[in-house]
Amino acid sequence: MPPDWEPTENAKQKCAELGIPLGDAIRIFRDWADQGKYSKNWHLSFAQALRTWVPETWARSIEAKTRLDNARWQAETAKRPLPADWLPNAQGENLAVSAGILDLTEAVGFFRDYHNRKKTLSGDWAAEWRAALRWLPDALKSKTGGTADTWKAIDEYTERLEHPQIVTETAHRAPNPPKSSELYPETGNARENGLNVDDYSTQGMDWDTPPF
Known part of the structure; x- marks a missing residue:
């Protein structure tokens, strides 16, 4: 996949309709392509991916990020003794x-x-x-x-x-x-x-x- 590849305007519009940030869709697609994938027409492959597996992959990534953010928040807000090196900001x-x-x-x-x-x-x-x-x-x-x-x-x-x-x-x-x-x-x-x-x-x- 060419490093300077960019999706078409139709593909960008499709991402907007799906509610998927364009950057996330491109990242997911590139991660897949970097696994040794080959295509004669990357625009067509991207369009097919948007119709099939990209939305589900993106949803799973958001769910995983939410779980991670929640875990971090719980760790940061968990009640604990005053740290020995604590100082006011x-x-x-x-x-x-x-x-x-x-x-x-x-x-x-x-x-x-x-x-x-x-x-x-x-x-x-x-x-x-x-x-x-x-x-x-x-x-x-x-x-x-x-x-x-x-x-x-x-x-x-x-x-x-x-x-x-x-x-x-x-x-x-x-x-x-x-x-x-x-x-x-x-x-x-x-x-x-x-x-x-x-x-x-x-x-x-x-x-x-x-x-x-």
């Missing part, structure tokens, strides 16, 4: 600087210690890093990194970030809400004065402020 570094982190090495070390302690498994450590930037700068500034109290505070804070509705429900259930008579001794009825006693315990609380 350029975007992660820029986000860290924007978050106020001055020492990236220290921040990565703290991040690594935190997740190694929790035995965290993740399929996207770049996303874990971005999430950690919500609390990491404050944890580093506290100068108490690595203590049991700090780890506990971070765990509680990240739990509030991930499940804010649970925190809100918990915050509304104060163990000892003030009595109506203490708030409004004149009437003794807080609700008549427009106050929801159930919400009293949340006043002054800032759940977005890290507790360290």
